[in-house]
Amino acid sequence: MTNPRGNGLRSVADQSEEERGGPGSILSRQSRDHADLDALMRAHDAETDPDARGRVLAELAERALRHAFAEETVLFPAYRTHLPEHGEELTRHIEGDHQQVNELLEQLQDADPRSAGYDELVHRAFEVIRHDAHDEEDDLLPRLQRVASVEELRAIGAAWEVQRRVAPTRPHPRVPRRPPGNALAAVPLSVTDRVKDAAEHLAGAGAARRAGTAVAAVLLALTAVAAARALRRR
Ligand SMILES: [Fe+2]
Ligand SMILES: [Fe+2]
The missing domain is CATH 1.20.120 (Four Helix Bundle (Hemerythrin (Met), subunit A))
Structure with a gap:
């Protein structure tokens, strides 16, 4: 075609x-x-x-x-x-x-x-x-x-x-669309979005899955912070 x-x-x-x-x-x-x-x-x-x-x-x-x-x-x-x-x-x-x-x-x-x-x-x-x-x-x-x-x-x-x-699960039009700004902003937003998602879905089966993804987002945040520190030390 x-x-x-x-x-x-x-x-x-x-x-x-x-x-x-x-x-x-x-x-x-x-x-x-x-x-x-x-x-x-x-x-x-x-x-x-x-x-x-x-x-x-x-x-x-x-x-x-x-x-x-x-x-x-x-x-x-x-x-x-x-x-x-x-x-x-x-x-x-x-x-x-x-x-x-x-x-x-x-x-x-x-x-x-x-x-x-x-x-x-x-x-x-x-x-x-x-x-x-x-x-x-x-x-x-x-x-x-x-x-x-x-x-x-x-x-x-x-x-x-x-x-x-x-990734963040909610719209964030005031966050830059390019790295490094979007990636840095996404770290806390991924966590706060999932906390809001989990609160909204607390009664549903989706809560456990979302909480698991929130843990993944926190781990990503810690990795990003460690990487940023390592870069600053170079
Ligand atoms: Fe696409
Ligand atoms: Fe696209």
């Missing part, structure tokens, strides 16, 4: 898992997560009960934010290193989309689902999330694939997955 961007690259959407570098490659991991996000957006639109819709939206928001945070801390820096002449412009554009998603999801977090304009905000967020996935699958990821080895694509995939697991 022809790439809709007309850039002569094979979109990740048209490649088999083997062509993407196997299940652990950043191309395969991104593709799977984009498909899951899309399924959640469609599930949201198919749902008629407002409370159930809200639950689907909350799940989607958390997943989209963690996905984007891990891109900002792992994938985009790797892309700028591999493609210094292309990397700045394209990642700046996608970071702008991530910023919009953070702002829209923050507005939705505080809005009444039955209020006028709520659905419009939801669908503006969906539109940016879908556009973002296309930017990555049709442009950024196939460009990275041309210059990075399969081993590098798998290493980026593994690092992206680690960051995705410990």
Whole structure:
């Protein structure tokens, strides 16, 4: 199939898992997560009960934010290193989309689902999330694939997955979208987000899982502090 961007690259959407570098490659991991996000957006639109819709939206928001945070801390820096002449412009554009998603999801977090304009905000967020996935699958990821080895694509995939697991779970539009600012801000936010998540889900089965991830976030924080101290001593 022809790439809709007309850039002569094979979109990740048209490649088999083997062509993407196997299940652990950043191309395969991104593709799977984009498909899951899309399924959640469609599930949201198919749902008629407002409370159930809200639950689907909350799940989607958390997943989209963690996905984007891990891109900002792992994938985009790797892309700028591999493609210094292309990397700045394209990642700046996608970071702008991530910023919009953070702002829209923050507005939705505080809005009444039955209020006028709520659905419009939801669908503006969906539109940016879908556009973002296309930017990555049709442009950024196939460009990275041309210059990075399969081993590098798998290493980026593994690092992206680690960051995705410990990432903040709520929108933070006032946090920088680039390292080191985003990574430093994320350390306390990952913990406070999960404390809020656990409080909200205390009665549910999700609490234990979230508490476990909070412990992982604290460990990440301690590692980051130790690394920063070691760097300062050099
Ligand atoms: Fe993205
Ligand atoms: Fe993505």
